Amino acid sequence: MNAELPVIKKGRKFDQVIDGATRVFMRDGFDGASVDDIAREAKVSKATLYSYFTDKRVLFMEVARTECTRQADAALDEINMTLPPRDVLRKACKSMMRFFYSDFGVNVFRIAVAESSRFPELGRAFYLNGPMEARKRLITYLNAAIAKGDLVIDDIDMAADQLPQLCKADLHEKLIFGIQDGFTEDEIDRIATAAVDLFLSRYGA
Template sequence: MVTEAPAKDAKTAQILEAARDIFLELGYAATSMDLVAQRARVSKTTLYTRFPSKDDLYTATISNECERHGMRFSPECFDDLPLREVLIRVGTRFVELIWSEAAIRVHQSVMGEAQRVPEAARLFVKAGPEQGTAVLVALFERLTQRGLIAVDDPAFAARQFLAAMQGGPYCLMAVSLAPSPTAEERSAFVAKAVDLFIRGVAPGR
């Protein structure tokens, strides 16, 4: 189920920005609510009113990054577009998210802490990959209803699409062995991946 992101007031946005920087700097385990309140320049009462626990703050921070890159959308918002354009737009948003410096650093932090602090990995998966997949599954179900794709399992197709977008230089970037691609390289990668994917899901194939 896809959940709508809560509305953010100025204080909430301030807290999320500070939390993002601290989680990136220190990781989940070393981040404290006191430090976030201090860095965000808010009282602990203000912080805990909006985020009752560090777990809540961490998942909200991850979800906020996904939202900021356009990965919290309603599938109906693409109803006026042809299939290729829908997939290009969604693929571009997803690539811009996972290839961003912040996302790469979060991924590295989570992997580094996974054995010692498995809760951090669980929260990351819940707020990021699971929610992102749910959004894509809803989109692929909509595309199936519109007759733009012909698949027996929209959920499987959606996950394969996300997997395709995690190809290319991403694996090397995740271990700091490749620089971030240029905007032109990103666009070319998404277009090629989408065109290859469409051959497998288009009706009448």
């Protein structure tokens, strides 16, 4: 998961730096975020900031990793894995969509895409710690459901790629291209339900 991230030295004010950097990146973007602004927002010295992160790119990658992991862990805590696949997958889909459409998810996605030609490691780091990490966790669940006889899947990698894409139907492009700037729970529930219905029509036991 962390192949794109160098070893980072952590200290007493590490979380403080991450919190401040997150606010600045979300507000100003990658280019607009200066080390001075981040240090000021985090209420630390530049020397403290540089003691943790060698440059702004490494800091951005750690911000993305930290928030993606936090949201994934929170989503897992809310899902009862003993429920039938329809319930588990609907909950997982809704959690994924809330991340896709959160201010953080949208802003980090846009930054990673905008900077991918100059700093491809930013895009790779977001992919490894966001979509790829969610994919690994989904595969773990799918394997367990197959073992229980709840699902029948020949190509589990393909299935794990398909479900998140089904969750992006209709809403994702509207958000990315500025057609809408937010969505209701009813809209999210509609897409999640349709995604799971289609998924289970193919892979349900």
